[in-house]
Amino acid sequence: MEEQALKAFTNTPSYNSRGRGRGKGRGRGCGGRGNRDFNKNSRGNNDQFQGNDRGRDHDKSKVECFRCHKFGHYASECYTRLPNLKEKGESSNFIEEKEVKTLLMAVEDAKDNEVEIWYVDTGCSNHMSGSKSSFSYLNENFHSTMSFGDCSTMKVMGKGDIKIKTKNGFVETISNVLYVPNLKSNLLSAGQLQEKGYEIFISKGSCEIIDPVRGVIAVVNMSSNRLFPLKIESIQSGLLAKATDSAWLWHYRYGHLSFSGLKTLEQKDMVTGLSQIIVPSHVCEECVVSKQHRSQFPNGKSWRAKSVFELVHSDICGPINPSSNGGKKYLITFTDDFSRKTWVYFLQEKFEALSSFKSFKARVETESRKTIKSLRTDSGGEYCSNEFSIFCEKHGIRKELTTTYTPQQNGVSERKNRTILNMIRSLLTESGVSKDFWPEAVNWSVHILNRSPTFAVKNMTPEEAWSGRKPTVDHFRIFGCIAYAHIPDKKRSKLDDKGEKCIFLGVSDQSKAYKLYNPITKKIIISRDVVFNEERFWENNIDETKQILANFDGDN
Numbered sequence: 001m002e003e004q005a006l007k008a009f010t011n012t013p014s015y016n017s018r019g020r021g022r023g024k025g026r027g028r029g030c031g032g033r034g035n036r037d038f039n040k041n042s043r044g045n046n047d048q049f050q051g052n053d054r055g056r057d058h059d060k061s062k063v064e065c066f067r068c069h070k071f072g073h074y075a076s077e078c079y080t081r082l083p084n085l086k087e088k089g090e091s092s093n094f095i096e097e098k099e100v101k102t103l104l105m106a107v108e109d110a111k112d113n114e115v116e117i118w119y120v121d122t123g124c125s126n127h128m129s130g131s132k133s134s135f136s137y138l139n140e141n142f143h144s145t146m147s148f149g150d151c152s153t154m155k156v157m158g159k160g161d162i163k164i165k166t167k168n169g170f171v172e173t174i175s176n177v178l179y180v181p182n183l184k185s186n187l188l189s190a191g192q193l194q195e196k197g198y199e200i201f202i203s204k205g206s207c208e209i210i211d212p213v214r215g216v217i218a219v220v221n222m223s224s225n226r227l228f229p230l231k232i233e234s235i236q237s238g239l240l241a242k243a244t245d246s247a248w249l250w251h252y253r254y255g256h257l258s259f260s261g262l263k264t265l266e267q268k269d270m271v272t273g274l275s276q277i278i279v280p281s282h283v284c285e286e287c288v289v290s291k292q293h294r295s296q297f298p299n300g301k302s303w304r305a306k307s308v309f310e311l312v313h314s315d316i317c318g319p320i321n322p323s324s325n326g327g328k329k330y331l332i333t334f335t336d337d338f339s340r341k342t343w344v345y346f347l348q349e350k351f352e353a354l355s356s357f358k359s360f361k362a363r364v365e366t367e368s369r370k371t372i373k374s375l376r377t378d379s380g381g382e383y384c385s386n387e388f389s390i391f392c393e394k395h396g397i398r399k400e401l402t403t404t405y406t407p408q409q410n411g412v413s414e415r416k417n418r419t420i421l422n423m424i425r426s427l428l429t430e431s432g433v434s435k436d437f438w439p440e441a442v443n444w445s446v447h448i449l450n451r452s453p454t455f456a457v458k459n460m461t462p463e464e465a466w467s468g469r470k471p472t473v474d475h476f477r478i479f480g481c482i483a484y485a486h487i488p489d490k491k492r493s494k495l496d497d498k499g500e501k502c503i504f505l506g507v508s509d510q511s512k513a514y515k516l517y518n519p520i521t522k523k524i525i526i527s528r529d530v531v532f533n534e535e536r537f538w539e540n541n542i543d544e545t546k547q548i549l550a551n552f553d554g555d556n
Contacts (some may be wrong), residue, residue: 068318118186120200120207120220120228125191127174129162130183136163137536138179146180154182164232188230202228246275249421249534253476254289255448256426263455270461271451272476274493286426304337304456308466309364311337311374311400312355316350317421324439331442334360335416339465340456343415344446353382354391361395368466376400420445424479431480431537437505441513444479444506475514477504482536483516486529499531502540 064071096362100230104513133137138160146154178417190200199210207220207228220228250262260278264270266277268398318330328346332353345356345365357375375385379401392399397497402410424441427433433441450463451471463471477483484499492498502516507528516525519538 011030011042067153069219091489117229118232120190120209120230122188122190122200122202124189127177127189127192128176128183129179130180131186132158132179132181134162135160135177135179136173137161139359140179142178144178157178160281186232201416222359237392239404247277247280249478250275250277250476251284252430252478253473254452255423255445255479256284256430257448257452258287261453265461268453268459270453270459270464270470272470273476274474286430307370308338309336309370309372311376312372313337313410313412314375314377314383314417315410315417316347316352316353316380318347320438322435325436326439328439331414331417331420331439332356332419333416333446335412336462336466338411339462340412340454341450341462341466342446344420344442346442350380350382354385354388357388358391359467366454371395372397374398374400376402376410377413416449419449420555423448425506431478431503433480433503433505433538437517440505440517441479442508447507448476474509477514478534479506480504480537482538483514484518484531484533485514485518485525500525501538504530504532508518 023467035445060072063073065073128134135158140158142156142159144156146156151462160177160179162174163179163538164174174188187300193200197212199212201208201210205222207222209220220230223229247259247262251257251259254262259277262274262277263279266274313335314333316330316332320331323329324346326346327348330347331349332345332347333342334344336355343360345360347353347356361372373396375397377399382388383399383403389399393398420442423445424438425447427441429434430436451461453474454462457465461471463469483502483504485502486499487497500518502518502525505517505524507513507517508515511526513526513528514530516527516530517523518525
């Protein structure tokens, strides 16, 4: 399945691409046949524009227009018939790819154009944009040539996807958009939309986009120059920048960690495998949308542990909707006060907090050879049960409970959970990975945060403060990107593929390997032999029920 963000088609009849016009009396082609007038009074009389002396190779340099008395065009092609157009302001263009010629209509008047405006075009068979920064993915190996009515040409320098944001906050994708660097307008192809099962009716100065099931989902009024502009908010996703700019690449690999944080990691040599970071001038919109919160009140200095596991902070977050594929609804975190390293577990119900704490205690005390001395939590029933109290008393663990309705007293856990939730919002929004995989996003977020700078620990990451070893990050990849896992020889025949296409979901907590998901077989794969394409996400796993056009505004 290939996700298509925009789904619309036109009822305008399909005419032969040679000599086809748009609107009222505009010529088409490089000196080719004349236009077709779509006025009621001229229907059926199109042959009058197809004289024998107007062939494709006919030289019109000596042809005089009887309307404006200028040379080079016929009266039927004269710009004076449309007073809002300038002589070179609007022309008929087409794409030459191999031997297939595709007609389109491009608007060249720069003063009327904005990047956010897309023109619904019944004569354009490909979506097109001249803004490279708008592309979330761009295949720059795709090349073609676009020719204008005056026989000038422009290069098509790529083909890719553009992410946009709808009124209700969804991030969607316009696929298969041609990148034409010198094009001053964005064109939304009605012909390309037609393949998706929608209808476009143009009547009485308005363009209606119709869903066969839901009815009219967009009405676009005709502008003064007889075009149909549709307002679309594009998103600077940074995927193109990631390919050439290491700062953006590591920003996305690090789950949208701030650029100042990345710069701190580099300058203080806190991890190995990190490239040079140059802070970009513009902000990441996913960060603004996913992480924005109210300003904090100033905090006074609080007591700090002097050694590992002298104090552990814990808190439960949830219920989280939707529940995970394994039925988990809650997450519980344990954060060491001294190193600020965090561990996370997932629960179906809150009463499972004790079993998670037992697992955490056994694991970390074995690894560190140190014992937990104090546990600070809120006053929730899951921490105040008799079983929990008896277990802590038996193992000499001092319980510190915060005052009811005073979460500030457990600020370390509260802030940690908020940071984790902000990060997984960014990861899931950018990648389009289904929300059912939120535990995988949480695990990867915690893995990242343990290798990120924190104000509480100077000049080292939580991982180094806890283990004494400087962590490496050369295994970091962009969450949700395409990954190709190697299939062992024993699991395939001679003619089977050697790899399978998957989605990157982080690293395994049981082995030094990557955790992947195959949406086709719906299986989790653990593999070390993986090839990544960090410039692509698996578009098909985005919720197909999202509709875009219903949230668009016309240029009224």
